[in-house]
Amino acid sequence: MGSLYLDHNATTPVEPRVVAAMMPWFERAGNAASLHELGRRGREAVETARDQVAALLGAAPPEIVFTASGTEANNAVVQTVADTHSDGHLVISAFEHPSILAAAARLEERGFAVSRVAPEPSGRVMPEAVAAQLRRDTRLVCLMLANNEIGSVQPVAEVAALAQARGARVLCDAVQAVGKIPFTVGELGVDYLTIGAHKFYGPLGAAALWIGRGVEFSPLLVGGSHERHRRAGTLNVPAIVGFGAAAALVDEELAAWSDHMLEVRDRFEAGLASIGETRVHAAAVPRLPNTSNVAFLGVDAEALMVRLDLRGFAVSTGSACSSGVVEMSETMKALGVDENEAVASLRISFGKDSTGAGVEALLTALREEVAALRELGAEGASV
Numbered sequence: 481m482g483s484l485y486l487d488h489n490a491t492t493p494v495e496p497r498v499v500a501a502m503m504p505w506f507e508r509a510g511n512a513a514s515l516h517e518l519g520r521r522g523r524e525a526v527e528t529a530r531d532q533v534a535a536l537l538g539a540a541p542p543e544i545v546f547t548a549s550g551t552e553a554n555n556a557v558v559q560t561v562a563d564t565h566s567d568g569h570l571v572i573s574a575f576e577h578p579s580i581l582a583a584a585a586r587l588e589e590r591g592f593a594v595s596r597v598a599p600e601p602s603g604r605v606m607p608e609a610v611a612a613q614l615r616r617d618t619r620l621v622c623l624m625l626a627n628n629e630i631g632s633v634q635p636v637a638e639v640a641a642l643a644q645a646r647g648a649r650v651l652c653d654a655v656q657a658v659g660k661i662p663f664t665v666g667e668l669g670v671d672y673l674t675i676g677a678h679k680f681y682g683p684l685g686a687a688a689l690w691i692g693r694g695v696e697f698s699p700l701l702v703g704g705s706h707e708r709h710r711r712a713g714t715l716n717v718p719a720i721v722g723f724g725a726a727a728a729l730v731d732e733e734l735a736a737w738s739d740h741m742l743e744v745r746d747r748f749e750a751g752l753a754s755i756g757e758t759r760v761h762a763a764a765v766p767r768l769p770n771t772s773n774v775a776f777l778g779v780d781a782e783a784l785m786v787r788l789d790l791r792g793f794a795v796s797t798g799s800a801c802s803s804g805v806v807e808m809s810e811t812m813k814a815l816g817v818d819e820n821e822a823v824a825s826l827r828i829s830f831g832k833d834s835t836g837a838g839v840e841a842l843l844t845a846l847r848e849e850v851a852a853l854r855e856l857g858a859e860g861a862s863v
């Protein structure tokens with residue numbers, strides 16, 4: 481089954497070494513805020529995980545705030561703008577994750593201005609396009625490091641330098657980048673950065689917000705004094721321990737993982753020639769080594785996904801067609817992809833344990849199912 485799971489950008493299986501690190505923390509009681517021995521041990525485990533996450537990002541441990549999800553971390557930064565300014569402007573890329581798009585839209589409803597910068601059709605946001613939107617009252621610029629649907633890697637360092645020169649803060653959503661490409665917060669030069677464990681073989685329920693030194697922050701969750709008053713709530717010790725263990729694995733094994741994923745992905749994309757009439761999105765720009773977003777022209781990708789699911793393959797679609805109405809994903813809309821192509825697009829996201837045999841099996845299934853759907857489409861058209 482492992483090799484047939486090809487939806488790693490949605491979530492990854494938890495690595496057995498990570499599970500092993502977590503297990504004792506399910507069996508043991510101990511609130512990391514408690515003063516007794518068990519509480520102290522929990523606290524130590526959390527601080528070890530903080531060191532591991534900080535090491536992965538090239539950051540200092542006190543700059544890491546644990547959250548329950550990438551969504552929470554992204555929301556907290558956008559909401560900080562509203563909590564620290566009475567008005568102003570935000571610049572975001574038009575294909576940010578919904579946790580940023582929706583948070584920015586909420587600020588817009590409250591009177592903030594929001595500029596949305598479309599990426600080039602290639603999948604890359606141009607730094608000049610962001611620079612052109614910057615204003616004197618721009619408070620925050622949001623640019624993801626890698627897009628979740630098409631995998632294109634964004635020029636975050638260039639954008640950060642331009643934005644900061646105009647006095648704006650910069651948030652980088654790096655949720656999809658960890659475990660796939662190397663980076664540090666120092667290289668990117670941003671003010672806030674978000675990551676989540678479940679995208680790199682860690683557990684659900686643990687994510688982090690990195691906040692640069694001296695950068696303002698207003699907590700989303702208030703109550704207890706956890707996380708130096710930056711995020712109230714009893715810490716999820718097992719998940720945080722797993723997060724740290726997963727971060728340490730990335731630190732050690734990233735180069736091997738990414739070489740392997742690239743080899744598998746290249747083999748897959750080379751095999752697409754045998755299917756015909758396909759288009760790989762973001763193929764001409766820097767891209768995550770595991771992500772392949774392919775339009776199978778003339779095919780309804782949702783129907784294709786269901787057929788693949790029946791054969792045991794897990795992949796995903798961004799856009800959907802229901803009752804004849806096309807619901808395009810924000811990414812496809814932002815890229816300016818036409819509707820026919822958007823509904824024909826499937827995202828295949830490989831993982832560190834994907835195999836060449838899995839790729840061959842997927843190509844065989846795709847050849848058969850795409851041909852069958854195209855035939856059905858042709859019959860439908862001739863009726």
Ligand SMILES: Cc1ncc(COP(=O)(O)O)c(C=O)c1O
Pocket residue numbers: 489490548549550551552554577579624626627628653655656676687
């Ligand atoms: C780019 C990006 N940002 C943020 C998130 C949200 O992360 P979480 O699932 O931890 O809320 C995701 C998850 O799909 C993502 O792909």
